[in-house]
Amino acid sequence: MLAVTLYDTTLRDGSQRAGISYSSQDKVRIAHRLADLGIPYVEGGWPGSNPKDGEFFRLLRERPLRGAKAVAFGSTCRAGNAAESDATLAALLEAGTEAVALFGKSWDYHVTRGLGTTLEENLRMIRESVAYLKRQGREVVYDAEHLFDGFRRNPEYALATLRAAVAGGADWVVLCDTNGGTLPEDAAAVVRRVAAELPGVRLGIHAHDDSGLGVAVTLAAVRAGATMVQGTINGYGERCGNANLCAIIPNLQLKMGIPCLPEDKLRELTAASHFVSEVANLPPWDAQPFVGRNAFAHKAGVHVSALLKDPAMYEHLPPETVGNERRVLVSDVGGRSNLLAAFGDQLSPAEAAALIQQVKERESRGFQYEGAEASVALLTYKGKAPFEVLGVKLMVTGAADGPAESEVAIKLRVGDQIVHTAAEGNGPVHALDQALRKALTEVYPSVSRMQLLDYKVRVLEGSQGTGAVVRVLIESGDGEERWSTVGASSNILEASWQALTDSLAYFLIFREGAGSTAAAD
């Protein structure tokens, strides 16, 4: 089968996602990471539309991509304008990229109502814009906006716009489902028809996920003859997002046998996905197919006992093929076999049974260990605790606006020392966190490497109002590993305290080896 050429638009269409705002430097870092992953076309922005994108292409000229082409994106010339004197095309050329992407209108209604011009003039704009860019030595990727919607209403005109691009000399003709409403089999039928009408033209597909079908539309278009796939890392994009390359790539390569990344690069997919979500400063999408933290996480007990016999029984592919890993969640649904899978090799059968009993008892009081492996690890820890709390006092004062100032006094045994200190915070939990770190840092300076990444509160049994049991989950990290801890109590400060102290104890014992030597590894 033919190989597929990948075209990433994370930095252009993907940046339309609510909540994303890249700096030019962010974009440079992502572009290089995509090139390293082996993606041959990296669309970087629309230089005519905002100054940040112009700056990005300038930075990229200083530090060019290796093994990939940067692509600048823009529209055809305006109605009535000659291509040679059009400002948008001039900005596109100024970006200095080897390849450019040019979008034009395929849907007749968008031409007459949206652009307010004639159908004939639109064909001229497409043909002459492409031809002008070709004369300037650019590789031209023509994006046919709303092709599927336009084709449904007026197939002859939609085809005429594609012919205009081909007549201008376009190197690729990409069929865009801009509104994301097309079903896979309908998309495939259009691709087949276009392929028959334009023999020898290299076709691409650009899909969106508004119907939850972005990946499926892309795969269907490839089967129907498209050889270029446009999409974004993590499916970022406006509204529901663009077609997700993190799902498309492994489907093409592992399930359909269509190579699209260089040998061995598939194993870097999970890391690349995490890198992009970090730079975009968006929380990772844990349930994401293939590359999410939970993509190979098993909870049901009946699954886990079979997994221990043979992972292929409950996994559609080995997680390491996409650089991901298997996780076993500890929970009341799964029970015994899950715990044994996670910690079995370190425990005797009697210890394992006692641990299961302890977890069950604590879960009945509101703890939840499924997302808190570090708290479970501490339950299995039999060495000396690196610190012990001797006393804590919290004072909160305020006036008309309610509680405002929080101050904590704390007394700890840390190693063999007694530490007595105090701290303030912009809330009671923050003050407790600050005081605890301050006390521990006196003995263990490495505590400053540790960060709290996430703090989650869930009120259980909501019907009991403010007297209800509260569960706190805290996620922490030290730049290399992330771990989660849990606390539960009818007192939100006590629950937070449990999760906080577990988080620091886990760091000191399991990351820094600060407990008794027996447990440090």
Place this chain on the structure above:
Amino acid sequence: MLAVTLYDTTLRDGSQRAGISYSSQDKVRIAHRLADLGIPYVEGGWPGSNPKDGEFFRLLRERPLRGAKAVAFGSTCRAGNAAESDATLAALLEAGTEAVALFGKSWDYHVTRGLGTTLEENLRMIRESVAYLKRQGREVVYDAEHLFDGFRRNPEYALATLRAAVAGGADWVVLCDTNGGTLPEDAAAVVRRVAAELPGVRLGIHAHDDSGLGVAVTLAAVRAGATMVQGTINGYGERCGNANLCAIIPNLQLKMGIPCLPEDKLRELTAASHFVSEVANLPPWDAQPFVGRNAFAHKAGVHVSALLKDPAMYEHLPPETVGNERRVLVSDVGGRSNLLAAFGDQLSPAEAAALIQQVKERESRGFQYEGAEASVALLTYKGKAPFEVLGVKLMVTGAADGPAESEVAIKLRVGDQIVHTAAEGNGPVHALDQALRKALTEVYPSVSRMQLLDYKVRVLEGSQGTGAVVRVLIESGDGEERWSTVGASSNILEASWQALTDSLAYFLIFREGAGSTAAAD
């Protein structure tokens, strides 16, 4: 075309999602909501596997679903067991549901290696288990686990397992892609083959999203002849989740013309999706197709100006058909029409504009007024406040287990009196609540009629650890009406305090007429 029968498994397979832990009451609320939405089969849990699910079915017998069948889920009898004396089947019957779902093995390797029994014995287990449940008067939905994986390896055996279920009298035979690795066209081919081999048998599809294709596999199976669709609200489920009913339903109904919900119920889909994520206490999935907050949110300037001319140009369907709404991200006018609809008749245009401004400013600080109408009502209130806080002091002390005792001293102006009092609680928020009520009751004894019904906490901007902004939603009631209030701050006690005082102020002003006479109505 044939209508499709929807089968929801949010409460069983969906609860396998990492982070979900429903109480029995949560499950009852969701089951009733799904029945109201018009979903005819609501799978509630596996009564044999844990005590919580047994409790759920007991509660459901006290308050049965209207217009929907509750379904209990379980496995076939064990190898070597007679169906009549099998504990799993007994638990299934004990749940007392009209319909039961029974899963059995279709993949030969799972039988020999997983169950450790013979292929013949597995056929007997399926046939006799189904037949026994039928003799007990149950409608039986047979879930063929790993059907697609099994079919790929040994199609004749996979078919034999389905024939065993049919021989036992199964009412539905559901083909499950348990590991989520099957491509849509491969799934469709198997459905067509099964339909040809088992003429007259009603087939169903149960898909997972491990390949990002859960929705596509489901739609392809329906085209190939499946008439039951299993899935979950918001696509919740183990690993990457189950097939998402919130995307499947509008695709079937609006794009493929296959009715599956009663007339007009499609407009409740967005609200039902939000309800389930609230009860599950999971952050809403903003980019979710059809029902997500961003599904019809427009950011690109070029889109927005065309949208103003005609929304159909950049939307694949009108958002209101699924109960969602259009948002324009540059100037968020999302809440405006709701606000005006709720309070417009009491306000002058200038007052309405000022209110919208105030709400916008506070929402940018983390407040959310969508679910907190009582707090909005207080923003419109122009009379004298029934009480004023002059000072509050909270003292929390504890030792090794962290903060334990909470005590609050409080000073209020209530009406024309100054009240100075103190109270304890089993947590800081509870202590604040107790002190506030104690002070108010001295002047307004009716405060004792008011109850706090629910207290919810959500941490915004999770990446800032314990210094992040926290939103508190409180629901209160006086036996006749219920109302909700909101608070937001980086200090959880301040946020709780705002929602608490709003809740009491609303009661005194709008329910008891205790403010200035102008505002009492």
